[in-house]
Structures are given as C-alpha cells and as structure tokens.
Amino acid sequence: MEYFVEQAPTHRDAMEKVRAKYGDQAKVMHQRTIRMGGFLGLFSREGVELTGYLSNEPARKPKRPVTEVEEEKRKILGSVKSDRTLETLVEEVQGLKNQLSESVFRPPGNEREHETIEHVRELLERNEFTPGYVRNMVARIKREFALDELDDVEMVEQRVVEWIGESIPLYDYEQEKRRHTFVLVGPTGVGKTTTIAKLAAMWGLGSRGLETHDVRIITIDNYRIGARQQIETYGEIMGIPVHCAESYADLEKQSALYRDVDLVFIDTIGKSPKDSRKIGEMREQLEACGRDTSVHLALSATTKASDIETIMQQFEPFGYRSVVATKLDETSCVGSLISLLYERSRPLSFITDGQQVPVDIDKASATRLLLKLDGFRIQREWLESRFGAAGTRA
Secondary structure, three states, X not given: OOEEEEEEOOHHHHHHHHHHHHHXXXXXXXXXXXXXXXXXXXXXXXXXXXXXXXXXXXXXXXXXXXXXXXXXXXXXXXXXXXXXXXXXXXXXXXXXXXXXXXXXXXXXXXXXXXXXXXXXXXXXXXXXXOHHHHHHHHHHHHHHOOOXXXXXXXXXXXXXXXXXXXXXXXXXXXXXXXXXXXEEEOOOOOOHHHXXXXXXXXXXXXXXXXXXXXXXXXXXXXXXXOHHHHHHHXXXXXXXXXXXXXXXXXXXXXXXXXXXXXXXXXXXXXXXXXXXXXXXXXXXHHHHHOOOEEEEEEEEOOOXXXXXXXXXXXOHHHOOOEEEEEOHHHOOOOHHHHHHHHHOOOOEEEEEOOOOOOOOEEEOOHXXXXXXXXXXXXXXXXXXXXXXXXXXXX
C-alpha cells in the first residue's frame, strides 16, 4: 500500500494538493498542525500536514442529481417512441415476456386433466349436477386414484356412481311415532294433492309392505279450483275420510277430533317460494295441528338446481324433515336433485313417478336415482347389492 504526506498553509490547500496529485484514490488518515518556513526557527508560521494512503478500489463516478437522471430517461424514451421500429420491438419483447409468465405461473387448474377425469366431469355436467358437487367429485377422484388406475375408465365410473349413491341422504321413516300428523308443503304445480292421496293409500290400505293404519286427510287448499273435490274423490275411492279446514280454528278443531287416529295427512296450499308473506301465514295456520307433527317438502324432480335451492331455502321456516321427490318419470336428469339434497343435508323420503293412486309411489332409494343417471355404465345387480332394491316401479 502506498502512503503519502502533504503539507500546506491551510486544510483546504492541503486537500486540493492531495486531490491534484493522487485523485479520488487518496484516503486521508491523519491531520496535524505544524510550523512551516522561517530561518533558524525564526519567522515560521502554522500549517497543516495530511497523512494518508492510496486505495486500490476503482474510483466511483459521482452521482448525478435525480433531475438529471430523469431528464436522461425522458430523452431515451422519447427517442424510442419516435422510432417505430424500436417501438414495435419493445412491444414484441413485452408480449413474449407475458406469454412466458403465463406458461410458467399458470395455476394447475388450467392444465388439461387426465382424459378419464375429463370424461367423468362431462358425464356429471350432462346429468346437471351442480358446479360445487362436480368440483368435489373431481377432487375426490384425484385424491383417491393413482395415475395408472385412471386408465381403467369403467372402474372409475363405477366408483363415482358408488360415491354419488353414498352422497344421497335417505329418511328413516321408522323414527316417526305411530300416531302423528304428516304435513306436505311445497310450491304450486309439484303434485302435492296427488302425493298426499298416494301416501294416505300406502298406510290406509297397507300397501308397499306397510301395516294398515287408521288414516284421515285434511285439506286447507280452499283457493285452487277443484282441489277439494279432487282430494275428496281420492278419499271416497280409498275409503279414507277427508275434511276441509278453512281457518286456524277449523284446523285446530279437526286435529282435536283426530287425536286418537294413527295418521292424519294434511294437504296444504301451493305457494310461490317468493311469496314470503303467504308462506308465513300458512306456517302460522299449521301450528293448529297440535300433536306430533312432521313437515315434509314436495319438490318436482324436473326443477332446475337454482330453483330447487330457492324453494328449499324459502320453506326452511317450516323445519321440514325430508324431501318428497315428485314427477321422477318426467325427467332424465337427477343431478340437480341429488346435488341439493347433499349440499343442504336434507334426506329424501319418497319418490313418485306418475299420476296413478295409489300405485306410482315408493320409499326413496339411492338405487332408484342412480338408475336414472345418463351416460354412466350402470350395473343394476351390483347397485342393488350395494344400495338395496330400487322399488316396485323401477
């Protein structure tokens, strides 16, 4: 390392002398005051002595003021924008950068799935399962199947059908007391009156393997033209008494008269799920039933998913225990129904598939719905061994 010693009358003069001789590499270590000039110790004056060394580091360029740097950037950008060739080149480079970024950071969900997963997804969507249900099912396939197992499409399909069956909640009607009131609510047009007649026949006539019960029917549907006559005709044919209650007091009176009857079925007024006020009024009227009452919601299997969800939500205040699926014979897609039963944790109790009383009704079974799936390779014998018989009408 090279050292230096420089003297000058003042500190400023000494520093200028150092910079002039050694430049920016000079590093001052010490400074002291000395006596300079004179003769034989006479006429001397004070001065400054600087001691230092020369650094081997390259000298740094002095920083330019921020304003000067910004001005230089504007000049460069201005020259690029004025040159169409350079502008085009910049755009192309930026576009290439974006493409590379998308390919590198694209989330896994955007990549193409295994063809078997895509196949199952298409089948689920064809059967109108809800997007959330489809996502859950696809996620389970990825979680439970190894990559080489996905090549066995038939095996994957069978497992998915089994998972769908397991997701269908079924209502255990045996939990109901022998003596109770069965109330069926639901929107207009789902076939509540016909369904009430079928249910009354099942217990009143002892069909479908059920023990014969003492049964009565009460209707509070006094608005729909011909509704009372329809249910009275059904009762007459089956030998089941039918009565009409036009008010809370009437319903309370009839319920009291039937307190010793095994089963009382109540046919309600069809209400739009959007008519909250009317639904509230009907709920208040049904409180007159008094004894053990179980409310059940009638839903048409032909209803689309969004409407099923709205109906189930709007009838929540009734505390319905199960869903009765009607008009199963009028649809080939049961995905919406299965999805919403699963997503809203509501069990299925009965299924109807025609207008004949008392024939076209059965207790709900997973097999019955699974046999309606379109596109899946269904093995009925295996399904019935896994989930039980499909019923007399399947």
